[in-house]
Structure formats: structure tokens, C-alpha cells
Amino acid sequence: xxxxxxxxxxxxxxxxxxxxxxxxxxxxxxxxxxxxxxxxxxxxxxxxxxxxxxxxxxxxxxxxxxxxxxxxxxxxxxxxxxxxxxxxxxxxxxxxxxxxxxxxxxxxxxxxxxxxxxxxxxxxxxxxxxx
Amino acid sequence: xxxxxxxxxxxxxxxxxxxxxxxxxxxxxxxxxxxxxxxxxxxxxxxxxxxxxxxxxxxxxxxxxxxxxxxxxxxxxxxxxxxxxxxxxxxxxxxxxxxxxxxxxxxxxxxxxxxxxxxxxxxxxxxxxxxxxxxxxxxxxxxxxxxxxxxxxxxxxxxxxxxxxxxxxxxxxxxxxxxxxxxxxxxxxxxxxxxxxxxxxxxxxxxxxxxxxxxxxxxxxxxxxxxxxxxxxxxxxxxxxxxxxxxxxxxxxxxxxxxxxxxxxxxxxxxxxxxxxxxxxxxxxxxxxxxxxxxxxxxxxxxxxxxxxxxxxxxxxxxxxxxxxxxxxx
Numbered sequence: 001x002x003x004x005x006x007x008x009x010x011x012x013x014x015x016x017x018x019x020x021x022x023x024x025x026x027x028x029x030x031x032x033x034x035x036x037x038x039x040x041x042x043x044x045x046x047x048x049x050x051x052x053x054x055x056x057x058x059x060x061x062x063x064x065x066x067x068x069x070x071x072x073x074x075x076x077x078x079x080x081x082x083x084x085x086x087x088x089x090x091x092x093x094x095x096x097x098x099x100x101x102x103x104x105x106x107x108x109x110x111x112x113x114x115x116x117x118x119x120x121x122x123x124x125x126x127x128x129x130x131x
Numbered sequence: 132x133x134x135x136x137x138x139x140x141x142x143x144x145x146x147x148x149x150x151x152x153x154x155x156x157x158x159x160x161x162x163x164x165x166x167x168x169x170x171x172x173x174x175x176x177x178x179x180x181x182x183x184x185x186x187x188x189x190x191x192x193x194x195x196x197x198x199x200x201x202x203x204x205x206x207x208x209x210x211x212x213x214x215x216x217x218x219x220x221x222x223x224x225x226x227x228x229x230x231x232x233x234x235x236x237x238x239x240x241x242x243x244x245x246x247x248x249x250x251x252x253x254x255x256x257x258x259x260x261x262x263x264x265x266x267x268x269x270x271x272x273x274x275x276x277x278x279x280x281x282x283x284x285x286x287x288x289x290x291x292x293x294x295x296x297x298x299x300x301x302x303x304x305x306x307x308x309x310x311x312x313x314x315x316x317x318x319x320x321x322x323x324x325x326x327x328x329x330x331x332x333x334x335x336x337x338x339x340x341x342x343x344x345x346x347x348x349x350x351x352x353x354x355x356x357x358x359x360x361x362x363x364x365x366x367x368x369x370x371x372x373x374x375x376x377x378x379x380x381x382x383x384x385x386x387x388x389x390x391x392x393x394x395x396x397x398x399x400x401x402x403x404x405x406x407x408x409x410x411x412x413x414x415x416x417x418x419x420x421x422x423x424x425x426x427x428x429x430x431x432x433x434x435x436x437x438x439x440x441x442x443x444x445x446x447x448x449x450x451x452x453x454x455x456x457x458x459x460x461x
Contacts, residue, residue, distance in 0.1 A: 003417075007185040010411065011178060018174070021278035021371050030280040032369035032376065034361055054380075055357040058300035110360050111276030111287050115297055 035109035038101040047078045047091070061088065061116065088120050098124060134322070137336035141344050144394060145387045152386025161386050162377035166370060169393035176400025177408060184412045190429035192422050195415040197236075202423065213420045220419050228410055231260055256320065263313035266306040267342075269293060270349075273304070277367040299354075307350050314343050334402060341395050348388040358385045 016023070024030075046053055048060060064086040067073040076086045084091050096102040099122040107114060151157040198209020214220045226232040234257040241249045273290050276282045294302035318339050321331045352358055362380035369375045399405060411417065444451065444458055451458055 004185050007181065007412065011181045011185075014408075015174060015178065021275060024279050024283070025368065025372050028279075028281065030368060030372055032365050032372055032374050034365050054359055054361075062300050106361055108282070109280070110364050111282035111290060112301065113287065113291060114300065115302075 035105040037103075037105040038098060040095040040097070043095040045080065045082070046095075047076065047084050049079065058114070061092075064088070088116060089123060093123060100124070133331060133333045134336045137333050137340050140337065141340040141391075145344055145348070145391060148386045148390030149383060151390070152382050158377045158381075158386075161390055162366060162381065163370065163375040165393045166389060167375075169397035172397040173399050177405070180400055180405055181408050181412070184409070188431050189414045189418070190431060191427050192418045192420060193414050194418050194420040196420055200420055200423065215419050215421045215424065217419060220417060224411070224417055227416055231257055231264075234260055255316065259313045259316040259320070262309050263317060266310035266313065269306045270304075270310065270346075273306075277364045278371050280364075280368055301353060303354070307346070307353070310346050311343075311350065314339065314346060318343070338398070338402065338404060341391060341398070345388065345391045345395060348384055348391060352384050352388060356384055358383065 048057075053060075064076065067076075068086050074086060076084045078084060093099065103114075106112075148161055151161040194213070196209070196213035198212025199207060200213045201208035201210075201215040208215065210216075210219050211223050211226070214223050223232075235254065237253045237256050239251055239253040241251065243249055269289060273286065273293060275286045276290065279286070290304075293304045293306050295305070296303065318336075321327050321335065321339075359378075359380035362378040363385060365378050366376070366381055395404075399407075440459070444460060448458075
């Protein structure tokens, strides 16, 4: 007994499934263009260098949270000597005013769902719901 | 010796990728050409091997059974252990492919003082294999977030479930821990038992070290030395949409990860890793045991010229009769 039909069907199915991202991106018209987050224009300096913020801002935010919530330390001395309040909404979102165009662009792009927003609120969203 | 040699080979290859990723002229080689070549090797190689398997004749039912064959109605048959129907075979295959049922039967033999040979069950191999394979599948599916844009909902859901405990940021994935522990056990298993160590080949260790290197570099990148993940997705999307480019922000450890992955998938068709396809094509598992219920004739039988007794009796009819011997006819 030969099950050629069944085996070849399985093989074709496997080849289609394993190359699924190719078909998916083709159908969605995806290009290799990046997420292009909207950077603030008014302020030039951040609380840490660009390279660090790009890859490890979550470390900083977590350490801020721990210091504020658990150790009652409220100000952060940045790498360039400036001091900042350790606040997500008050400090970060003061310059990066638009969560949707800054935070969400990259996070959605790479499929990350940070749990900041389970406690913090996006001021723009609050504004909108106030009406 | 095999273990040491394969460890050295994997380390050298990893170092090669690390250096290659930092040399301007080699970035395209490691970031584009090798991954494409590896994927092509994988697709063509896997298809070739499956087609070869499909073409090999399996004229008879050679099922390995672990239960009573279906026969008389008052004899209880093992419908899963010795399946006689396609449904039974499908269920048996599903249990084998999804839950590694045959590994569950793994036993160990121990020589105790006495001397006394003691047999017992040994489920650790099954458990570690299950943990490794399922983690690997989940990690593989999670990685689709780099290859698909927009990220499909099921990938985000999977990442969410995997990072359920929300430990740290980026959140700790349970599968990252599970796969490393499982791989460590699978490696230790080969070292621990002298008999297993004796039959372990270079290729056994090579596959393991390759996987450990792959998972290890991934874990290092996620939790310790973070690369620019957006740039990595741009690279991945470039490969998938056939507009390859290596962004300048990509480097170092990522090239190790990518190169080890390329090696792994290119290695698939040439190695025992082909069991991912072979498990479906094992004639000892995927056939119904209906040898008694149905007659299976080998369609490749050479048409041998036979001379039956009836024909023989016909031919020598007169002589047999003259000798007074009994005949079947008459």
C-alpha cells in the first residue's frame, strides 16, 4: 500500500504553512519599513542616551517604579547631571505627549504589550473621555 | 569526546558569527545570504527526503502493536494499541505526535546487589522531551511577531499567555525557562548514564549544543544584552518580503542567534532532526493492524511462474494412474 496522495498533500500543506509569513505579508502589502515613532520637537535631551532608551527603557521605568513605590525616592539624577521627577505621566509623557504616536507605534510593531497602562492612564485618552 | 568536540564546533561557529556581524563586509553574508541559503536548503531538503520516503514501497502492514489485535467479538481488542481502523490509527498517531506516547513507555534496567536485575519505569525522558518540544513550538510561534506585519492576534495572545506572570520587563516567558531546563536535562541524561553515553554520537551532542546555543543566545538577548528589536524586525521583514537589508543597529549577539538558527534549519534535512516529518511516516505506527481481516497482496510481486499441484497432477495423470497412486481428483 502506498499513501502517496496523503503524503504529498501533507508535504504541500507543510510547505505552505512554514512559508505562511511570506503569504501573509504579501497579502497585507507589508514592507520592511520601520514603525517611525513621532519624536518630540521641543525637547532635545532625554533622561538617558538614545541608545540606552531604545533598547532598555523598560529597565529604567521598572527601576523608577520600584524606587518611587517601594523606597520613597522621587527624583532621578540623569547621566548629564540634570534631575527629573520619576514619573511616567508627569515626566515621560510631558515631552512624548502622544502615547499612540510614540509608545504604541513601536510596541504594536514588535508585538509588545507593556503593562504600564494597567495603572497609568494616557492623558490624551483621559482628555478625550472627559469630552 | 564527542560532546567536547561538538561543543567546540558550536562555540567556534558562534564566535564566527559574532565576529562576522561586526565586520562591515560580512554583515550581508551573515544577515541575508546565509539565512536564505539555510531556508532554501531546509525546504528543498525536507521535500526531497519526504518524497523519497513516499516512494519507498510499504506493501504489508508491519505495525508494532502493544495490544490485542481485533479478532473475535468476545476477545477485547486494543483499539489504540493495535488499531484496526483508520480512526484508531489517527488517534494513535495523534497521541504519538502530540504526547510522545512511545517515550512514555520508556523503562530502565538497574543491576542491584544480589545480583538482581530490576526493571522500572523512567518517565523523565518523556517529560523533558515533551517540555522541550512544546516550548520550542510556542517559542517558534511567538517569533512570528518578527516576521509578520501587522502582528496577528494569535501571536500576541500566545506571548501574553507565555508571559502571564509579568515578571520584570520585558516580561519573563515561561517557555524560555522550560526549554533551557529541558535541554539541560537532555544533555545531562547523555552524560549521566554510561550506556547512554556510549551510544551518544557527535551528531546527538551537536544538535543539543546547537539548540542550547540558540535558546541561550535568545535568552541573553531578551533579558541581558538587549539589541535594537525594531531594527531586528526590519531585518526579518526584509527577508520575508524579499527586500533584504541589514540595518546598522543590528549586531553582536543577534548574529550569533541568527547564524545558529541558520545552521539548525540547514542541518535538518541531513540529520536525525528529520524525525519531525518521519514520525508521520513510520510504517510501524501509521498502519492499521488488519493483517487477518484483510488480505494484503504485494503489488510489486514479480510475476513468478508457478506450477501448482493441480497442474502437476494433470500433467502426470496417466503415469500416476498407472502406478496406482491416489489422486486428489477422482
